[in-house]
Amino acid sequence: MPMFCLDSPRIDRNARRAIAGLGLILLLAACSGTSEPPYVERPVEDLYNNAMDAVAAGEWEAAAYGFDEVERQHPYSVWATKAQLMAAYAYYQNNKYVEAISACERFLQLHPGNKDAAYAYYLIAVSYYEQITDVGRDQKITQQALNALEEVVRRYPTSEYARDARLKIDLTRNHLAGKEMTIGRYYLRQGQYIAAINRFKTVIEKFQTTMHVPEALHRLAEAYMSLGVIDEAQNVAAVLGYNYPGSEWYVDTYTLVTGQEVPTASKPAEKKSWLGRAWNSIF
Structure with a gap:
């Protein structure tokens, strides 16, 4: 059916006035004659069970609303405590991480010694963790996740949540190190060697267990060579060779610093090469 509006050319001026006047009368009548519906309290068991049914059905928005309603209507019941954490879980499942974090923090403020506090802390952590974006963006969320x-x-070193958290910590630290490397490489390409050195040192000193350390050492040696600080470049190369002798980054660094290929059993390093002597003394 075609829809009409007051601006339609099929309705003349008098008709527009009549419709507008009728609308105003109905609006005034509605404002003066209606009131909010009375508050109706429902049994706590019904509210909680309905919310759990929504969880089972994967209806996360309805579940979160239902658990929040348990707390609103029965704030002092034992069900209210359970509902607070279940509401946080429903928000998390619905990808509403801000609401999930807020609900967990409120739960911990009200019930710091609750047996489910460990889960609340874990849910906060994974809510931050799942918001981590690529290394090209701001890493505030990544740091909050860490x-x-x-x-x-x-807080809970022997819990099942701690085991999973440790795995996620490694991935999160690797992500933060990757951000530092991205910035360091940019500075290196721009010829801002001191700024690049500071970034690569951060990776080496703060993120020693990450996959980015061998490259950070190589880039650090590259920056020192660009500045003409040969001794520092040699020291970095020696550290790289000692810790990552089979790394492709060491091969590149050795060639960069010495102008030679990495020595092998069939092709020993020249005696005049400081780095070659360091290699032989280590291995």
Whole structure:
């Protein structure tokens, strides 16, 4: 059916006035004659069970609303405590991470000694963790995820949540190191060697267990060579060779610093090569 509006050319001026006047009368009548519906309290068991049914059906928005309603209507019941954490879980499942974190923090403020506190801390951590974006973006969320994951391990080191948190900590630290490397490479390409050195040192000093360390050492040696600080470049190359002797980054670094290929049993290093002597003394 075609829809009409007051601006339609099929309705003349008098008709427009009549419709507008009728609308105003109906609006005034509605404002003066209606009121909010009375509050109706429902049994706590019904509210909670209905919310759990929504969870089973994967209806996360309805579940979160239902659990919140349990707390609103029965704030002092034992079900309210359970509902607070279940609401946080429903928000998390619905990818509403801000609401999930807020609900967990409120739960912990009200019930710091609750037996489910470990799960609340863990849910906060994974809510941050699942918001981590690529290394080209701001890493505030990544740092918040790392802090929250470390809090889980610190508070509950033997829990099942701590085991998973430790795995996520490694991935999160690797992500933060990757961000530092991205910035360091940019500075290196721009010829801003001091700024690049600072970034690569951060990776080496703060993220020693990540996959980015061998490259960070190579880039650090590259920056020192560009500045003409040969001794520092040699020291970095020696550290790289000692810790990552089979790494392709060491092969590139050795060639960069010495102008030679990495020595092998069939092709020993020249005696005049400082780095070659360091290699032989280590291996």
